[in-house]
Amino acid sequence: MFNLLVVDDEKFAVKGITQGIDWSDLPFMHIYEAFSTEEAKQLMISHKIDVMISDIEMPDASGLKLLEWVKEQSPLTETIFLTGHANFTYAQKAIGLGSFDYLLKPVNHDQLKEIVRKAVHKIQSELELLDYNKTYETYYKHWLDQLPFLVERFWQDVLNGKIPSTQERLQTGFQIYSIPLNAQSQVIPVLISVEQWKEELNARDEEIMEYALRKAGAEMILQDVPGCVIPDQSGFILVLLYIQSGTPISLELNRRCAEYIQACNRFFHCNLSCYIGEMTPVTEIHQVLGTLLGMERNNVTKINCVMNLQTREEQQGSLPSFPLISDWFLLFELGKLNELLGRIHETTDRMQEGGVRSESLEALYYGLIHMVYHVAHKKGLSIQKMFPHDELQDIATATRSLNQLRGWAIRIVSAAIEYMDMHHQDVSAVIAKVQKYMDDHLHEEVNREDIAAFVYLNPAYLSRLFKKETGLSISEYMLSIRMDKAKKLLIESGNKISNVAEVTGYGHFSHFAKMFKRVTGISPQEYRKKFQINKSP
Structure with a gap:
């Protein structure tokens, strides 16, 4: 709903418009009257005015001066001027100040009402456009916030074959997601493979650490080169460096990757390797990624290393x-x-x-x-x-x-x-073999490399396979069976808690107690005491 204001120093002229015209078919909630420019200003300060009908010649100040003030205080208000003089100078000034229309007195009521109707229609259109722009700005901001994730998803779809690697489809994606490439551009891919976490991590902690690895990869490998870091569904991290005109060909990638590996060893407590591809057209990214995956798959002897296509032949398998x-x-x-x-x-x-x-x-x-x-x-x-x-x-x-x-x-x-x-099969024979090996060696401090060597698989590959088939990481599964064994011994035997720790593969009692409390919420002593209380008659 809208509000109308009529301004004129002649009372009968104001009443003739406010009461002499039937405004019921227009969306006006209130129709206000003012008999001077000062009174009009006070009404506009206290009320929202959408359409103003004003005389130009008034004793205290002209309607043109009032319009100048209105444009500063209420720029969306539409103004229609009335005057008893057919002076083109007035009309020219009114139009220059942005008035909606200009009528000579005596006013034809039907004509005035039609002009007001047009002014209301213009305001409605402007408000709709304003609402649209606000809505667009809101969603555009959300889209910008999600853009890094959308870029990751785009590249994942390209690498997984959901989006064909044709020049046309890639060019469309680059434009939509503001990726600074074109269909003829080249990229350098770097595959990062985590080989071992040096500390036991649950699924949530591992996900957080992998996020930290991606952020560190962006800072240390990309540095000032445009690109992105993509989490792969198979557990790898892929860094794509966008090659543009002016990008130095020698990026010292081997040095950057070596420094990245050292930093990850120190701060994130993990072993990992980097596999560097050649400068590749974006349309051929599948092939070079396949090559890097093959390099990673066949690397069964080295950890914390940097490999590129020139060192590929040194791999064993x-x-x-x-x-x-x-x-x-x-x-x-x-x-x-x-x-x-x-x-x-x-x-x-x-x-x-x-x-x-x-x-x-x-x-x-x-x-x-x-x-x-x-x-x-x-x-x-x-x-x-x-x-x-x-x-x-x-x-x-x-x-x-x-x-x-x-x-x-x-x-x-x-x-x-x-x-x-x-x-x-729900669980393959290899994973069943791995589970039996862990059950049989529960009392020993076995690590992922020991288990992988037993089934002749690459440790990083075994971890991905084990989690895919069981839903648990190797460390989570080992912790689960150790804790189940420990709870059983605490309940059914009188062994010292330090002996229970040794039997379940923990050389240090404090580490055992810490892990037991993480799983059960209470200490081993409290667990045994609680069970004995529950069993007492």
Whole structure:
């Protein structure tokens, strides 16, 4: 609802407008009257006035002076002037000061009402626009606050294949999320893999520490270079450095990563390694990430190291890493058949265009064999049962030509994924083996590296696999079974609490007591006493 003010030093002129015109069909809540400019100012100070009808010639001050004051105090008020003189100078000044319209006396009431109606419509439109702008500003601020998270999600979708790595789709994403790149830009990726937490962490603490690692990575690896730090769903951290015109080619990444590793060792109590990729077009980020994942997967001997593509050949493993297919492992493990078949066609088409030798066919063949054995081992599945007719051993036929290799690869991954879908297990044989090992060595101070060595897996990879299948980290599971054992001994035996600590793998009584209270909320002594009280007749 709106308010109307009529100003004129002639009382009958004011009453003729306020009472002589039927204002009921316009949205006015109040219609005020003023007989001087000072009285009009007082009314405007105490009330919100939306439309003002004013005479220009008044004894105390002109309506033009009043309009100047109104524009300063109430800029949204629309003013309509009335005058008994057809003086163009007045009209020119009124328009220059921003009045809505100008009428000569005697006033035609119908004409005046129509002008007021238009003024109200203009105010309504301006208020709607103002509300829209305020709403837009509010949501725009929320969007800006969420922008870092949105950029992370965008890159995750690109890396996971949810957004195709085409120039058109990437360019659209860069524009939407204000990423300072274009479809022809290049990036340098750095993969960070946490190998060991030196202190036992629960899920919440580990998540907090991983956040701290990402923030430190942005400060120490990116520094003054534009880029972002992305948490990967597999537990890795990926740093992307945006290469722009003027960015120095020599970024001393090896030194930056080495200093980052030292800082993380000291302040975050963890071991980790950095794997540095080459300068890569954004449209080929999948391939270089697959290469870095392959480097990490095959690093079974070194910790707290910096590796780049030049040092890749120094890595050891039961089978060599093949950059072309290293990013297929996760798709195969997750049973993403269509995506994997697309990668097979894409890779073999690229090999066809670039020319291929027999050595390349054999490399791809053995890479696929390695992938199948690796994932089957993780899932505790029998290769003999998966391929009862020795389909994996037909190297002579499979590598006779690129087309034959493509057909063989499609048959192998299709059959393997179908078999894995039919023989899904809640907990794989490998994880069951790990759990039994921890149960058997409960009294010893075993660490993640000991457990990983027992099942011949990389420690970082084992941690991700264990958490994925059980919902708990290795340290959380070990703490759980130790505490269950301790509670049982406290209840059922008369052993000293220090002996209970030793039996459950704690060399220091104080550490045992601290961990026991963290889990149960009370000390071991209080726990035993409480049980005895509850059991007393």
